[in-house]
Amino acid sequence: MNDNEEFITKSELGTKQFWDQFYDEELTNFNDFGDSGETWFGKRNTRKIIDWMKENHSKNDAICDIGCGNGFVLAQLAQHNFSNLYGLDYSEKAIEFCQKQHNQSNIHFKVVNILDDDFQFNHKFDAIIDKGTYDAICLMPDADIHENRTKYLKFLCDNLGNNGHFIIITCNFTKEEIFKFLSISNNIFNSYMNSTHQRYRLVVMLENRLPD
Ligand SMILES: C[S@@+](CC[C@H](N)C(=O)[O-])C[C@H]1O[C@@H](n2cnc3c(N)ncnc32)[C@H](O)[C@@H]1O
Numbered sequence: 001m002n003d004n005e006e007f008i009t010k011s012e013l014g015t016k017q018f019w020d021q022f023y024d025e026e027l028t029n030f031n032d033f034g035d036s037g038e039t040w041f042g043k044r045n046t047r048k049i050i051d052w053m054k055e056n057h058s059k060n061d062a063i064c065d066i067g068c069g070n071g072f073v074l075a076q077l078a079q080h081n082f083s084n085l086y087g088l089d090y091s092e093k094a095i096e097f098c099q100k101q102h103n104q105s106n107i108h109f110k111v112v113n114i115l116d117d118d119f120q121f122n123h124k125f126d127a128i129i130d131k132g133t134y135d136a137i138c139l140m141p142d143a144d145i146h147e148n149r150t151k152y153l154k155f156l157c158d159n160l161g162n163n164g165h166f167i168i169i170t171c172n173f174t175k176e177e178i179f180k181f182l183s184i185s186n187n188i189f190n191s192y193m194n195s196t197h198q199r200y201r202l203v204v205m206l207e208n209r210l211p212d
Contacts, residue, residue, distance in 0.1 A: 008172070014139030016090055023093035026070060030101060037070040037097070040132045045169055049129060050076050056165065060084050061126035064159070066114050067133025071098035074107050086125070088112040115151040124161035131169045138172065149181060 012018045029035040039046060050073075057063065059081050065073050068087030077085055083106040089095050090113040098109045112119055115137070137148055156166060168178065 008138055008145065010141040011139040012141075013136050014141055014143070019089075019091040019136075020093045023070070023091050023097050027093060027097045027100065030097065036101065037072070039072055040069060041169055041171065045131070046073055046076055049073060049131070049167060049169070050080055052167070053077060053082070053127065054080060057082075057127055062086065062123065063127045063129065064088065064125040065129045065131070066155070067130065067136065068098060068109070069094055069132075071102045071107065071109065073129060073131060074098075075102045078102070078104060078106050082106070086110070086121075088114060090114070114155045115148055117151065117154075119155075120158050125159055125164060126161055127165045127167065128156060128160050129167045132171070134168060135170050135172045153182070 026035075026037040030037065053063070060083055062084045063074075063077060063082060064086040065071075066088050068074060068089050071087050074085045074087045085107040087095075087098055087107060087109045088111075089098070089109075090111065092111050095109045095111045098107075102109075114133075134152065137152060138145060140148065160166060166182075170178065173181075
């Protein structure tokens with residue numbers, strides 16, 4: 001391994017089977033005890049996203065959470081009066097859990113594999129949020145990580161509007177690695193707006209500068 005290569009181990013966290021089982025258990029806990037589930041990376045990081053969105057977006061902007069899990073980020077955005085929210089996850093169990101827990105008209109949940117070539121919305125998003133999903137995708141066993149990264153970038157390029165924001169929270173990559181990855185595709189995310197480190201968690205906000 002040379003200095004430019006990342007060290008990435010493969011893990012069950014990169015499999016759909018793991019997430020289906022995880023959200024199946026979360027759904028059971030919610031049904032039995034009203035437990036709203038795990039807040040991935042803690043509530044502090046979710047607050048950071050909400051605060052930043054309040055400062056940089058209007059309440060009717062189209063905002064998409066890719067790999068939305070239990071939908072907590074979107075529910076928090078809705079509580080702060082954001083009204084045009086989309087949650088995508090490839091786990092049917094995750095989406096079932098979201099729909100059961102956050103059954104409200106301002107959040108649209110959908111089962112979508114964001115690496116699926118054929119998927120495209122009929123409109124662009126003003127912001128795309130990723131909290132832990134890119135991390136999970138890069139851990140996928142028996143997969144071509146380069147191909148998956150290309151597909152992930154394609155999803156962003158196809159679905160993020162010009163001057164839209166991409167907000168990523170990761171625990172597996174450094175700022176430099178995230179920038180290197182994002183600059184592969186013609187420097188779409190050349191505008192680095194903000195980043196903070198919090199106990200191994202990196203929060204990066206970037207602006208898309210590609211014309212539509
Ligand atoms: C670490 S969890 C984070 C969940 C959520 N963002 C949160 O912060 O609680 C990763 C999520 O990404 C979803 N995921 C992984 N690969 C995906 C893909 N290709 N398309 C859509 N969702 C995916 C998983 O089902 C899981 O919900």
